Amino acid sequence: ELATEDFEAGSAREKAQKAKLAAIEDERARMAADRASLPIYAHREGLLAAIEEHQILILVAETGAGKTTQVPQYLHEAGYSKLGKIGCTQPRRVAAMSVSARVAHEMGVKLGNEVGYSIRFEDCTSDKTLIKYMTDGMLLREFLGEPDLAGYSVMMIDEAHERTLSTDVLFGLVKDIARFRPDLKLLISSATMDAVKFSDYFDNAPIYQIPGRRYPVDIMFSKAPEADYVDACISTVLKIHISEPPGDVLVFLTGQEEIEAAEELLKSRTRGLGTRIAELIIAPIYANLPSDMQAKIFETTPEGARKVVLATNIAETSLTIDGIRYVVDPGFAKQNEYNPRTGMESLLVAPISKASAMQRAGRAGRTAPGKCFRVYTAYAYEHEMDDNTTPEIQRTNLANVVLLLKSLGIHDLVNFDFMDPPPAEALLRALEQLYALGGLNDRGELTKLGRRMAEFPLDPMLSKALLASETYKVSEEVASICAMVSIGSAVFYRPKDKAVHAENAHRAFSRGNVGDHIQLLHVYQGWAESDFSSQWCFENYVQLRSMKRARDIREQLTNLMERVEIELASDSENYDAIRKSIAAGYFYHCARLQKDGGYRTVKNPTAVSIHPGSSISKEVLPRWVIYHELVLTSKEFMRTVSEIKPEWLVEIAPHYYSAKDIRDDGKKMPKGKGRSAAA
Ligand code: ADP
Ligand code: MG
Numbered sequence: 001e002l003a004t005e006d007f008e009a010g011s012a013r014e015k016a017q018k019a020k021l022a023a024i025e026d027e028r029a030r031m032a033a034d035r036a037s038l039p040i041y042a043h044r045e046g047l048l049a050a051i052e053e054h055q056i057l058i059l060v061a062e063t064g065a066g067k068t069t070q071v072p073q074y075l076h077e078a079g080y081s082k083l084g085k086i087g088c089t090q091p092r093r094v095a096a097m098s099v100s101a102r103v104a105h106e107m108g109v110k111l112g113n114e115v116g117y118s119i120r121f122e123d124c125t126s127d128k129t130l131i132k133y134m135t136d137g138m139l140l141r142e143f144l145g146e147p148d149l150a151g152y153s154v155m156m157i158d159e160a161h162e163r164t165l166s167t168d169v170l171f172g173l174v175k176d177i178a179r180f181r182p183d184l185k186l187l188i189s190s191a192t193m194d195a196v197k198f199s200d201y202f203d204n205a206p207i208y209q210i211p212g213r214r215y216p217v218d219i220m221f222s223k224a225p226e227a228d229y230v231d232a233c234i235s236t237v238l239k240i241h242i243s244e245p246p247g248d249v250l251v252f253l254t255g256q257e258e259i260e261a262a263e264e265l266l267k268s269r270t271r272g273l274g275t276r277i278a279e280l281i282i283a284p285i286y287a288n289l290p291s292d293m294q295a296k297i298f299e300t301t302p303e304g305a306r307k308v309v310l311a312t313n314i315a316e317t318s319l320t321i322d323g324i325r326y327v328v329d330p331g332f333a334k335q336n337e338y339n340p341r342t343g344m345e346s347l348l349v350a351p352i353s354k355a356s357a358m359q360r361a362g363r364a365g366r367t368a369p370g371k372c373f374r375v376y377t378a379y380a381y382e383h384e385m386d387d388n389t390t391p392e393i394q395r396t397n398l399a400n401v402v403l404l405l406k407s408l409g410i411h412d413l414v415n416f417d418f419m420d421p422p423p424a425e426a427l428l429r430a431l432e433q434l435y436a437l438g439g440l441n442d443r444g445e446l447t448k449l450g451r452r453m454a455e456f457p458l459d460p461m462l463s464k465a466l467l468a469s470e471t472y473k474v475s476e477e478v479a480s481i482c483a484m485v486s487i488g489s490a491v492f493y494r495p496k497d498k499a500v501h502a503e504n505a506h507r508a509f510s511r512g513n514v515g516d517h518i519q520l521l522h523v524y525q526g527w528a529e530s531d532f533s534s535q536w537c538f539e540n541y542v543q544l545r546s547m548k549r550a551r552d553i554r555e556q557l558t559n560l561m562e563r564v565e566i567e568l569a570s571d572s573e574n575y576d577a578i579r580k581s582i583a584a585g586y587f588y589h590c591a592r593l594q595k596d597g598g599y600r601t602v603k604n605p606t607a608v609s610i611h612p613g614s615s616i617s618k619e620v621l622p623r624w625v626i627y628h629e630l631v632l633t634s635k636e637f638m639r640t641v642s643e644i645k646p647e648w649l650v651e652i653a654p655h656y657y658s659a660k661d662i663r664d665d666g667k668k669m670p671k672g673k674g675r676s677a678a679a
Pocket of ligand 2: 064067068069158159317318319
């Protein structure tokens, strides 16, 4: 009897095994069919032949054609990966992660093995990696270690039309390398725009164009301008859901906070409708969304339900979501704006270009005819939107790139082969800033400090702060602060029904009125002391996800610090030393209290205010502050602010500040103001 049982168990196991194999086989067949149905598939042989024949090829195909996911696989199948890695750059980290996960899945391998990705602070590759997706910024950094990209047989600069700063700099670098590495294949791939310009730049490289497959999209404009576009978008989504035939909806918003607000709004509005409407599945996607949640946007919508994807402009061309038939476009995106005259840079929500608006609309017509609802007027489209987005290189601070190019031994930046050169003024500003930071000498050459700064994948100001912390013997603390400001998403949260509790918990991290950097330090320290507990985060209204990221970043920073031989030292209570270190990088971002109670930046005086989210008390405003960044909404807000003493500036940045800059102008400060609580 025992034997029979065993026999039966064995056969059941075998049966289960067989079923599992059959399921895998099914999945493989489905995947192969999916791959074969993409527009690029019919061009596989032609494309491979063109790559074989030419060293540089411009590849143009509409979004969703299969450029990003398929071409690296074709190259791998054709044997290129035997000669070296196949690299593919992406302007956005989410795209690099999501696309590599998809390709690993299509190839039936574990992500991080044959197919991997590399983004700032996260390397998911191994010795086995043959196809490597990475952000354009990470490839730039790879040049520091491998200036001829020796490990690669092919490099695909993808999403070239986005013209990010890093992609533009890569153009110049790879064009140069191609000359002395004839065996390296270069693919410049783009969604329809500017192909001729790319070809001209790359010495008339041939353009391989894959004809698009597009269905008509009906475009509707708002009749009158909308006061609150998020609210208007949500109303539009609900109207679509109630009155339009099946098909998923894609809403373009500007960032994580706005997406979270929209999600709340959508949930509360549909709650009121109960079961009278069909199921609405909400799927957000933005840069810092954890990877397990990113997958949700690609899940097939069940029969009878409708999916609403709330996305940043990542869904404009970087990611293609199948099944979208409706697009809701408020016409905005978050942008960095830089004024080379004043050297001021701020983040703001700005109107998109007409070209972007067309791309967004196009997302509705990929698999069937669709509709695009523009939550702005036809007049605004005609008169308030530029034709094309200005390349980032022409509207951003270049200090980062200048430091990197100098580290690569490229000294003559004015004559660097830029596709569109940056404004001369912006280059000059960057050189000046790096000089003031001590990264360049007065001949514009990299200093020892500059070389060490370039080791860190951080903004030069932040790298400088980290390096300065060595002098002040607080490198442990400054590493934590650098990690906390590099998370890129909110640390605190404040549920509406527990706002007072949350605010009290957050206030408990402040010390005196010294400011936000020290507050962030205490958040990190508190969490570390709790042994990185999730309960601790919950009790203190702190985002666990953000903290985990901070821990990862901190670990990498401390590893790099070891590499450049910065001694790890700690002096937790020495807030002066900690703030001096931060100020050693951020003296550029310095503002001074005015007698009207507002602030003005010290150089190139401009009115700025402390962000309402700051821990600094509005009752006792410090006289001198430094800030991490400016955010432009109703006015220029300084975000992440710390009180400093003006005499530090002269000590820290003697090239930049003199005693006269910090001299009191003799006018009395309002009573009670300007007192330093830390003093
Ligand atoms: P292109 O780069 O030309 O815009 P892609 O290679 O990104 O095109 O996309 C090709 C197809 O792969 C699209 O149909 C897209 O929906 C699908 N796809 C891409 N990434 C994923 C993913 N993570 N999950 C499911 N499908 C995906
Ligand atoms: Mg793509």
